[in-house]
Amino acid sequence: GAVVSQHPSWVICKSGTSVKIECRSLDFQATTMFWYRQFPKQSLMLMATSNEGSKATYEQGVEKDKFLINHASLTLSTLTVTSAHPEDSSFYICSATPLRDRVNYGYTFGSGTRLTVV
Amino acid sequence: KQEVTQIPAALSVPEGENLVLNCSFTDSAIYNLQWFRQDPGKGLTSLLLIQSSQREQTSGRLNASLDKSSGRSTLYIAASQPGDSATYLCAVPTGGGNKLTFGTGTQLKVEL
Numbered sequence: 001g002a003v004v005s006q007h008p009s010w011v012i013c014k015s016g017t018s019v020k021i022e023c024r025s026l027d028f029q030a031t032t033m034f035w036y037r038q039f040p041k042q043s044l045m046l047m048a049t050s051n052e053g054s055k056a057t058y059e060q061g062v063e064k065d066k067f068l069i070n071h072a073s074l075t076l077s078t079l080t081v082t083s084a085h086p087e088d089s090s091f092y093i094c095s096a097t098p099l100r101d102r103v104n105y106g107y108t109f110g111s112g113t114r115l116t117v118v
Numbered sequence: 119k120q121e122v123t124q125i126p127a128a129l130s131v132p133e134g135e136n137l138v139l140n141c142s143f144t145d146s147a148i149y150n151l152q153w154f155r156q157d158p159g160k161g162l163t164s165l166l167l168i169q170s171s172q173r174e175q176t177s178g179r180l181n182a183s184l185d186k187s188s189g190r191s192t193l194y195i196a197a198s199q200p201g202d203s204a205t206y207l208c209a210v211p212t213g214g215g216n217k218l219t220f221g222t223g224t225q226l227k228v229e230l
Contacts, residue, residue: 006161032216034218043207043220043221043222049217093162106150106167107164107218109162
């Protein structure tokens with residue numbers, strides 16, 4: 001089955017620093033990956049859609065310069081939280097689907113990254 | 119705009135009970151629906167994917183049904199166990215099929 005690996009699973013950083021989160025599709029290729037943010041006891045909020053070889057598409061209200069997304073290959077997308085502040089502390093989850101067959105395979109999610117900014 | 123609602127928001131049952139989780143969506147033009155499970159502090163685990171052409175999909179003690187015309191899906195869990203305790207989310211593709219819209223979730227607790 002489709003497997004998505006997300007790293008790190010948790011990270012603590014100082015305010016003002018940048019943090020990079022990786023999302024890899026291990027056994028399939030994905031031209032598109034998705035980045036979500038989840039606040040405590042709430043459902044997932046789509047932040048951006050990461051497209052291989054092109055610019056990411058951000059949802060309304062999400063700062064492009066704050067959340068930098070790079071999708072350099074068909075199996076790797078990264079989310080960099082720049083100049084992190086305590087309000088950026090959250091649970092970030094990525095998702096991907098096989099290149100041609102999302103109708104049949106649906107979406108697979110990573111294990112998430114807990115970011116704490118102190 | 120697609121809106122997905124799940125009821126109940128929370129459910130607490132004794133072990134062994136059969137239970138039904140409900141998911142409703144406003145736009146029936148979907149090609150599939152997916153049920154996920156999320157444990158606290160973890161990512162999402164896909165439970166069942168049901169195509170728009172299907173009415174049911176089964177995996178072990180789980181059975182999902184889909185009625186596109188009425189905009190509803192149900193997840194049936196048979197003989198519930200404490201290990202089933204988690205938040206259950208349904209999701210449908212939107213935005214041309216390239217994004218997922220999630221339901222509000224049902225937090226399930228199965229007690230000994």
